[in-house]
Amino acid sequence: xxxxxxxxxxxxxxxxxxxxxxxxxxxxxxxxxxxxxxxxxxxxxxxxxxxxxxxxxxxxxxxxxxxxxxxxxxxxxxxxxxxxxxxxxxxxxxxxxxxxxxxxxxxxxxxxxxxxxxxxxxxxxxxxxxxxxxxxxxxxxxxxxxxxxxxxxxxxxxxxxxxxxxxxxxxxxxxxxxxx
Amino acid sequence: xxxxxxxxxxxxxxxxxxxxxxxxxxxxxxxxxxxxxxxxxxxxxxxxxxxxxxxxxxxxxxxxxxxxxxxxxxxxxxxxxxxxxxxxxxxxxxxxxxxxxxxxxxxxxxxxxxxxxxxxxxxxxxxxxxxxxxxxxxxxxxxxxxxxxxxxxxxxxxxxxxxxxxxxxxxxxxxxxxxxxxxxxxxxxxxxxxxxxxxxxxxxxxxxxxxxxxxxxxxxxxxxxxxxxxxxxxxxxxxxxxxxxxxxxxxxxxxxxxxxxxxxxxxxxxxxxxxxxxxxxxxxxxxxxxxxxxxxxxxxxxxxxxxxxxxxxxxxxxxxxxxxxxxxxxxxxxxxxxxxxxxxxxxxxxxxxxxxxxxxxxxxxxxxxxxxxxxxxxxxxxxxxxxxxxxxxxxxxxxxxxxxxxxxxxxxxxxxxxxxxxxxxxxxxxxxxxxxxxxxxxxxxxxxxxx
Amino acid sequence: xxxxxxxxxxxxxxxxxxxxxxxxxxxxxxxxxxxxxxxxxxxxxxxxxxxxxxxxxxxxxxxxxxxxxxxxxxxxxxxxxxxxxxxxxxxxxxxxxxxxxxxxxxxxxxxxxxxxxxxxxxxxxxxxxxxxxxxxxxxxxxxxxxxxxxxxxxxxxxxxxxxxxxxxxxxxxxxxxxxxxxxxxxxxxxxxxxxxxxxxxxxxxxxxxxxxxxxxxxxxxxxxxxxx
Numbered sequence: 028x029x030x031x032x033x034x035x036x037x038x039x040x041x042x043x044x045x046x047x048x049x050x051x052x053x054x055x056x057x058x059x060x061x062x063x064x065x066x067x068x069x070x071x072x073x074x075x076x077x078x079x080x081x082x083x084x085x086x087x088x089x090x091x092x093x094x095x096x097x098x099x100x101x102x103x104x105x106x107x108x109x110x111x112x113x114x115x116x117x118x119x120x121x122x123x124x125x126x127x128x129x130x131x132x133x134x135x136x137x138x139x140x141x142x143x144x145x146x147x148x149x150x151x152x153x154x155x156x157x158x159x160x161x162x163x164x165x166x167x168x169x170x171x172x173x174x175x176x177x178x179x180x181x182x183x184x185x186x187x188x189x190x191x192x193x194x195x196x197x198x199x200x201x202x203x204x205x206x207x
Numbered sequence: 208x209x210x211x212x213x214x215x216x217x218x219x220x221x222x223x224x225x226x227x228x229x230x231x232x233x234x235x236x237x238x239x240x241x242x243x244x245x246x247x248x249x250x251x252x253x254x255x256x257x258x259x260x261x262x263x264x265x266x267x268x269x270x271x272x273x274x275x276x277x278x279x280x281x282x283x284x285x286x287x288x289x290x291x292x293x294x295x296x297x298x299x300x301x302x303x304x305x306x307x308x309x310x311x312x313x314x315x316x317x318x319x320x321x322x323x324x325x326x327x328x329x330x331x332x333x334x335x336x337x338x339x340x341x342x343x344x345x346x347x348x349x350x351x352x353x354x355x356x357x358x359x360x361x362x363x364x365x366x367x368x369x370x371x372x373x374x375x376x377x378x379x380x381x382x383x384x385x386x387x388x389x390x391x392x393x394x395x396x397x398x399x400x401x402x403x404x405x406x407x408x409x410x411x412x413x414x415x416x417x418x419x420x421x422x423x424x425x426x427x428x429x430x431x432x433x434x435x436x437x438x439x440x441x442x443x444x445x446x447x448x449x450x451x452x453x454x455x456x457x458x459x460x461x462x463x464x465x466x467x468x469x470x471x472x473x474x475x476x477x478x479x480x481x482x483x484x485x486x487x488x489x490x491x492x493x494x495x496x497x498x499x500x501x502x503x504x505x506x507x508x509x510x511x512x513x514x515x516x517x518x519x520x521x522x523x524x525x526x527x528x529x530x531x532x533x534x535x536x537x538x539x540x541x542x543x544x545x546x547x548x549x550x551x552x553x554x555x556x557x558x559x560x561x562x563x564x565x566x567x568x569x570x571x572x573x574x575x576x577x578x579x580x581x582x583x584x585x586x587x588x589x590x591x592x593x594x595x596x597x598x599x600x601x602x603x604x605x606x607x608x609x610x611x612x613x614x615x616x617x618x619x620x621x622x623x624x625x626x627x628x629x630x631x632x633x634x635x636x637x638x639x640x641x642x643x644x645x646x647x648x649x650x651x652x653x654x655x656x657x658x
Numbered sequence: 659x660x661x662x663x664x665x666x667x668x669x670x671x672x673x674x675x676x677x678x679x680x681x682x683x684x685x686x687x688x689x690x691x692x693x694x695x696x697x698x699x700x701x702x703x704x705x706x707x708x709x710x711x712x713x714x715x716x717x718x719x720x721x722x723x724x725x726x727x728x729x730x731x732x733x734x735x736x737x738x739x740x741x742x743x744x745x746x747x748x749x750x751x752x753x754x755x756x757x758x759x760x761x762x763x764x765x766x767x768x769x770x771x772x773x774x775x776x777x778x779x780x781x782x783x784x785x786x787x788x789x790x791x792x793x794x795x796x797x798x799x800x801x802x803x804x805x806x807x808x809x810x811x812x813x814x815x816x817x818x819x820x821x822x823x824x825x826x827x828x829x830x831x832x833x834x835x836x837x838x839x840x841x842x843x844x845x846x847x848x849x850x851x852x853x854x855x856x857x858x859x860x861x862x863x864x865x866x867x868x869x870x871x872x873x874x875x876x877x878x879x880x881x882x883x884x885x886x
Binding site: 146152153156157159160164166180181183184187188 | 841842845846862863865866867868869871881
């Protein structure tokens with residue numbers, strides 16, 4: 028999920044007002060519960076790049092009695108860049124090859140057991156889907172949580188369907204791969 | 208002609224490829240058509256006679272135009288329960304057939320093609336029955352009558368052709384909404400408001416009434432100066448008025464029964480039966496109307512029979528010997544019995560059909576643990592509940608006719624006739640109960656597997 | 659992981675429809691309060707397995723035991739009573755009586771159990787509310803949306819407080835949002851009441867509501883992938 032632009036997400040979080048690095052990380056993890064949590068170091072370097080490119084600026088520093096913290100804000104150019112990105116269409120189906128497919132083909136080439144691999148992969152997928160469903164169906168789950176879980180569930184489900192049809196057609200695939 | 212042939216082949220293929228219920232429909236429709244043809248042929252053959260003859264059957268009742276016209280009217284009236292029976296048969300597999308024909312529409316058949324195919328399906332079944340009945344009747348006729356007149360032959364030919372044609376027309380008419388909206392019909396599962404077939408039935412009743420009137424007017428001219436001509440005509444008028452109201456009445460009673468009982472039902476069976484009546488009161492209206500009519504006529508007849516045979520046996524100065532009168536009475540009695548038997552068959556067919564249509568739902572109920580006896584009780588209550596007020600009413604009507612006739616002849620009113628409606632009611636319940644063994648067979652888990 | 663004695667257990671079930679074998683030695687355990695998903699391709703015998711486990715169909719071979727009783731030893735009358743009192747069933751559609759209102763449909767199992775009508779209707783109303791079918795008590799199945807009808811069917815299956823609910827593709831005729839609402843309602847209710855669920859589905863997203871999954875293949879339980 029890191030393919031998703033961290034720059035733009037931080038810019039988006041800054042759109043609500045000036046904020047410092049630790050606060051941005053906390054808000055990111057709250058807002059996108061199913062995504063991989065941001066490392067603080069990554070937030071820090073991304074903010075510095077935004078300042079370098081003129082999309083964000085340092086607002087000031089405060090200490091609140093603790094360690095000194097730098098507060099950042101989005102510049103006008105940053106706001107423009109954000110709205111450009113938000114309206115931009117994400118390229119559909121960016122990858123044609125994926126890891127699961129690659130492993131199946133490799134298993135066939137190396138004389139392994141692709142069916143057993145697919146079956147185990149399927150079980151792992153189902154396990155993850157059960158976890159996500161439990162998060163989503165928990166009482167009092169907010170809509171953002173439900174929707175982000177749904178997003179992941181639908182992708183896992185798509186993988187599963189692909190695995191089922193592939194498992195049913197392994198014989199043909201093996202013949203094809205071996206012939207080539 | 209070519210398109211007719213391809214339609215005919217399609218109709219045949221569709222019938223052949225369909226399930227057993229369709230064959231039941233064909234067989235029962237053919238039977239109904241055969242009965243109708245038989246009665247109509249007998250009436251036509253008798254109507255072809257002019258003046259006095261010596262007919263070797265029925266103790267001389269057929270010799271004179273006056274009494275002969277009475278027999279003809281009786282035969283024509285027998286067509287009423289037959290029409291009710293045919294209407295019930297048309298419902299067998301109706302949902303299934305409507306879907307199939309709507310499917311034909313979706314596949315690109317024109318409305319006319321669909322109508323023609325449907326008409327051919329029904330018409331062929333009727334043709335089968337009519338041909339069989341005609342062949343049999345002609346054989347009997349040739350044995351009894353040395354040289355039938357040309358008029359008789361024309362009449363016979365007309366009836367033999369008219370029955371399948373009328374059947375085909377009725378089949379096409381019943382489809383008008385399927386043809387109009389193929390999509391709606393494919394999706395809707397429970398289509399009937401029951402008025403359409405009810406109207407068809409009424410039209411049939413009217414047709415029979417008009418025919419009967421014409422027959423009386425043309426064949427009994429010699430007897431029209433008799434003082435007794437009035438009461439039978441008037442009685443027939445009463446019967447017809449009640450008949451026209453019967454369909455509406457039985458539908459309305461079913462609706463009212465459901466509406467009154469549904470909120471008060473204490474048991475599951477009563478609740479299910481009452482709600483079904485409230486939801487679709489017209490489904491059984493035609494058969495129940497026939498029950499109503501037959502009960503009315505039967506009760507009235509029993510009284511008249513009692514009074515008349517009393518008169519015949521007490522008076523010693525009769526115009527004819529006693530067997531002349533008793534044969535007349537017996538013939539009428541037989542006609543009423545036949546009518547009742549046909550009506551009961553219609554009732555049994557109707558119950559079986561209602562069961563077959565709902566077999567998936569019933570299977571689901573049974574799977575959920577609803578005991579078979581509860582389902583059976585609900586099925587019987589569906590017949591028993593709306594029929595009770597209807598039979599009561601027609602019993603009262605018949606008793607009134609009977610009492611009126613007895614008073615007219617200065618005889619004691621034979622109150623025992625009040626038992627006739629009770630017996631009729633019991634017989635109806637028995638007829639409905641004949642489909643209970645079907646319930647056990649319908650409620651199979653296999654039904655749960657398909658949509 | 660060792661578990662207590664299963665509530666419902668089947669071993670070596672075989673069943674043939676005509677000449678087509680539907681089950682060839684399927685064995686399943688369902689524990690109290692557990693949600694078990696049964697998945698598999700069309701024709702793999704899922705529905706037949708459910709019918710055998712719920713005592714709707716008698717298997718040709720093998721054995722089903724529920725709570726210490728062997729179903730094959732029970733006469734049809736007792737089986738029917740068991741289905742009415744201890745089990746609840748939900749199918750893809752068609753299990754509601756079309757002529758009865760939602761409220762009366764849910765009240766029906768209570769009426770059959772001898773509860774009086776007024777009390778049955780009150781309890782039915784409470785269950786409809788739990789499944790979010792409010793203000794629709796007087797609608798008939800034909801007037802409801804598919805999702806409402808299925809939630810009504812669930813309320814009907816649960817109103818008698820069964821130990822096991824058998825659900826055969828309960829969301830099969832629904833769009834994904836309505837399906838999600840039905841599944842969430844089912845999940846919350848059975849978790850509260852500790853009802854076990856045997857859930858038949860071909861949809862992995864529905865199967866993910868279960869605690870555990872078994873896959874049927876050609877009428878028998880397929881070994882699940884050894885976790886890598």
